[in-house]
Amino acid sequence: MVLIGTWRYFEAIVVSAWIIAPLLLACLQYVGIRLDVGRLTLLLGMPMVLASTLIIPKLHEIGRISRSSGEGEEGGYEVEINLDKALQAILMATLIVITPMVAYSTNEAAYDYYDWLSRDLRVYSQEERLQILNWIKTNTHPTDVVVASYHLGRWIEGYGGRRVLMDIPLSAIVVRDEFYRSLSAQALLYSNYEVSNGYFMIDDQSPLAPTFSPMIKVSTKWGYDPILYLDDSFVKFSFTRNGKTWVEAPFKFWLVRFYMEEQGGLGIFKLSYQTVALQINKTLEIASDTPYFTIRYDVKPVVEAELKEARISFFLAWGKIIKKFNVTEKGFRLFTGSSEILVELDREPSHIEAGIYKEFKQHRVLVILPLKKGGDTITITFRNPHPITSYPQRWVMSLEKVLTDFKPRYVVVPKNHVFHKTRAWTPPYPSGEIVYIEDAFVRVRFTKAGASWAEAPYRGRVIDEHVMSNGRVVTYETVGLIFHKEIKNENGELVITYSAEPKPGVGIRSIEVPLWQSWGRYVPYVKINGSKAMIVSDAGSILIEADSGSKLQYGLDPKFKAPRVLVTKSAVGRSVAITIRIKPLNYLSSISYKYIATTRPDMKGGDRVNVINEAVCFKPVYETDNLIIYKIDYPEAAISSAG
Known part of the structure; x- marks a missing residue:
């Protein structure tokens, strides 16, 4: 066999490789490497233009078979192939075949793009x-x-x-x-946070919104396809209290915390809610390169109540309908026509049904599970039955980071x-004034001339005052005492310090600072633990912490019948000082204050500090x-x- 090559042969090889390379790269998707096939086909444009400049040779010039003469009785046959002509012919045949394919693909991509753009x-x-x-x-x-x-x-x-x-x-x-x-x-x-591991992409709006908490997208060969979402207002826990049955969900909460951490290839997202009667913790765990993830609900009463059951609705993503649905031993499997998911629970449900929720006219799956009276845990595992990876992988982003x-x-x-x-x-999102401190009720008790007295920085005289960007320092003088007050924002906390020094003949015994519940505020839960007090209110939740040696109590003031947290501390030596720190507990919240001052230098009344919970x-x-x-x-x- 004799091969004949020329410059045209070299040119044909280069153009052939130029055409074949993008096609081979596009085929890599079948071995698990995700590439944009539509974009790769665009790389065919230039070599196809060059290939079209080649002249189709006459077919009889491509090869020739001739009988060779030899010294034996029979002569052989000689095949002569002109690679110059052959490669040109093959290249032009390939061009004729793939041109309509590329044109169709490009036209479809262009149509989709301009349809999306408009x-x-x-x-x-x-x-x-x-x-x-x-x-x-x-x-x-x-x-x-x-x-x-x-x-x-x-x-x-x-x-x-x-x-x-x-x-x-x-x-x-x-x-x-x-x-x-x-x-x-x-x-x-x-979302509030978004995470993907190649098999699932999860957009969770909670706690900023109950809907899409989370939205679950399952990987397909076309990317991530939305299939299911949970709605926090439809994750309902029923309980009995005082002989009546009540229902609560992690919705219209007043205390919520959010934590996000990564341990190796495992992402952990924790949301902690407190409603009027329940503490509900939701934890999502997703590992890289695994075709499943879990959501765990931990629920327990924070008042005298007994849990009964959980009713969890799994809504299909907007525009999706149930094409196939099967109940499994501990869950269900559903197919929407474009993607499929398997949902498993840690126990056998008492009831599972699939249908259309009439209020929203939307397909959903309702699961009902019994709960232990004193508290229980529910773990839900979501599996991708067809583990095809999509891009992006190992991606995490949160609203706070944005x-x-x-x-x-x-x-x-x-x-x-x-x-x-x-x-x-x-x-x-819960925000507003939660408590306030009125200087007229900040009392220092002392003895003088054998009698007991009490004074407050009220209707005294301001002898020194400095207003700074992050706070204020005030010094008051009363009949028997010198008061110092400092208020400042420090490291996300509001820090309030009162101290008192005696005048001659005065022996200080103690100081008490009441933090009054703001008017019209609903406070269903207050917990005192040593020198700390947690207040859950309809304006958000705060933690009040006094310094060492302080005592806290919560209840109605005996005289004014108004709710307050009373902080008291005994004197050490001749003086007394107390520091109170107030910090927000809710996710994306902060503490600020409004200072309302009376007249200066002679005070006709008392100053007041309104403590405000601010939220995104x-x-x-x-x-x-x-x-x-x-x-x-x-x-x-x-x-x-x-x-």
């Missing part, structure tokens, strides 16, 4: 978009960061001149930093966006018929001390 334009008008852009340009600071859906985000960047976090489709991202920003935007727009890293101040979305819908039906808040500030802008208000102290 989707928002079918929701709002260009006039509305211009109104939103002008408001941002006029009412925000040039350094403000805006979170927006992709369609609005590019306009806000270009026309509004503001930095924007956008949820860009992952298939359209080629820069690593843009990938990070896109997933950060998703964490704020869709606020820390980017400090966004505004959110702009269409009114049909999930962010707006969940804000519309979610009760406000998404407040609507501007809207059109179909678009809305939220301002994100959050105390910096809450972000620095969150978790």
